[in-house]
Amino acid sequence: MRTLLLLLTLLAAPLTAAEYRIQTLADGLQHPWGLVELPNGELLVAERRGRLLRLNADGSRTLIEGLPEIAGGGQGGLLDLALHPDFTDNLWLYFSYSQPGPGGTGTAVARAKLTGNRLIEQQVIFEQYPKTPGNAHFGSRLAFDPEGYLFITTGERYHSRDSAQQLDNHLGKIIRLHDDGRVPKDNPFVDRPYALPAIWSYGHRNIQGAAIHPGSGVLWAHEHGPRGGDEVNIIKAGANYGWPVVTFGQEYSGGVIGQGTHHPEMEDPVWVWVPSIAPSGMLFYTGSQFPHWQDSLFIGALKGRMLVRLTLDGEQVTQEQHLLSELDSRIRTLVQARDGGIYLLTDESNGKLLKLMAPL
Template sequence: MTFKNKILIFIALSTVLACAQDKNPINTEHSYEVIVKDLKNPWGFTFLPDESMLITEKEGKIIHFKNGRKTDIKNVPEVYNRGQGGLLDIVLHPDYSENGWVYFTYASSEGDNKGGHTALMRAKLKDNSLIDKQVLYKASPNTTKGQHFGSRIVFDDQGYLYFTIGERGERDVNPQDITRDGGKVYRLHDDGRIPNNNPFVNETNAKQAIYSYGHRNPQGMVIHPETREIWTHEHGPRGGDEINIIKSGKNYGWPVISYGVNYSGTSFTDLTKKEGMEQPLHYWDPSIAPSGMEFISSDKYKDWKGNLLIGSLKFQYLDNCYIKNGKVIKEERLLDGLGRVRSVNQGPDGYIYVGIENLGIVKLIKE
């Protein structure tokens, strides 16, 4: 065997092993345009009625981007910027044009104990400053751990507000206990009141805002454009990242069931299924470390319409998921290698915009 043939075989084997290791989706041709430059960690962003943007930087800034200029919003609450915690998601009220409410989640040190926990606030904008700030929910107790704050926000068609909080690194305590915060999807009225039809309002000592439980660290949530169901994804440990469809009062299993293992490779559960616990629609093994989530509902991308987009922090690409009959049947890599994909939204113009760490927000253009 010649040296050249040995090299070709080595390259081929290396490619096969790489694909086997991370189950690479195929890389699809496309282009992009950088819309907002020089952002460190654009954790969340949303579009105002004039198509300008509000962008959260994890370190604690809200940025207004308009006509190519970035302006820091004043009077942002103090943020507990530690580990995965900081200034997180941001959305507008569905009737923003009438009421002006902006909602965002952040790690807050308010309350007892050192450290912080996830909070939900709403406020209004006036002269590039937040006014009428109202904390609608503050999880407890605070902890100095830096893991698993969540947190995404969506509104449904009935005006209910949903937000997620991770289990804060307390997997054996928080996610399966409805009397404790963490590892949950929560539901509130837009002013912070508890809906009287929430699943646990009549349970003794339960956190009445809980809508579902048994979650690890959900950093993606979106309303399906046709079924109007709530879809989430969440980080697994080593393997076992999941896509779930959220239903009232359901238990999504963490850490009793999982398709992952400890980061060390050791097992923490032998179960992937258990009666009374929901199965994921899809899971990844190995983990892609998902963040950000959006359906393509516009006609800008033709054969991609209806696909689900999910950012990969670990492998630094946007995962284009084709879904049929409740299953992910195909995955493609988009924006491969630009950086850790943190956030993704469809803009009012129908194009997809993606927040990428240490780059900015880019507009996805299909060839």
């Protein structure tokens, strides 16, 4: 109940545009989803329709060739991007996507070496099991922790909500792998019969935001609730996060889901939104352009059409602030730039790449 009381008592204080300036770096992007900054300062953008673009320093765009077959449509397509921690030396680019196959589609992750404008030596390192019909709830955020482990977030594929509580599938789970797809020997369910060994945590609905805490090295994630009940969670090995047994949300028709908002054997969220803001993208800010934002947690909002800043005291949220509501845009992805600015992607048919900068 601590989370709910905080949510009810703290005000969402808006920030004025005088505290930042916005640069439009690119427009005309079709539902951009994933973004990485290359060592040379160029950017790679994943469009959900299945295109990978290099945004060159001169403002031009180059199509990157070599992607696998991708099942586009609905929430599916080419989704998140991540660079290997040693990308400068090995050129490994990771990408998540909706993969077609027997039974329907599922979240998959591949890696390939980016050489020039082509992907080579492609390897699929994760395939969600089982594939299911439908085109919703693919999750798909990628995050490397300080030890080099890769976390992959999934969704329960919407029509398979009860699967999130079962360990014999990858639906509604967070996955932890070595960089080449091998399962770490210390994953929590490696030795449990009938459990899939790649699972790190379970009981999730649809996780579209994940980030490593810069101080602790621990994964934080947020997930979409149904009608209300979006959550921010601190992810623990082997933990159950409740969906669909406990939730602060309700059926889209208005009915009750599960058994309430708390269960003694399940993890409580550290923050909840009721009504939903539809969170996507997640960033712990550590840059120098906004010193007063140091260690804040930033989250994009699709339905809420804003950028949310959460002020933290350890593992507690002490304040929520709203930025960029003047843009009236669905904010999909956040990436901290090397110069301390914040890159943002807007999820629209005429999507934009924006950069949040300190005032002049």
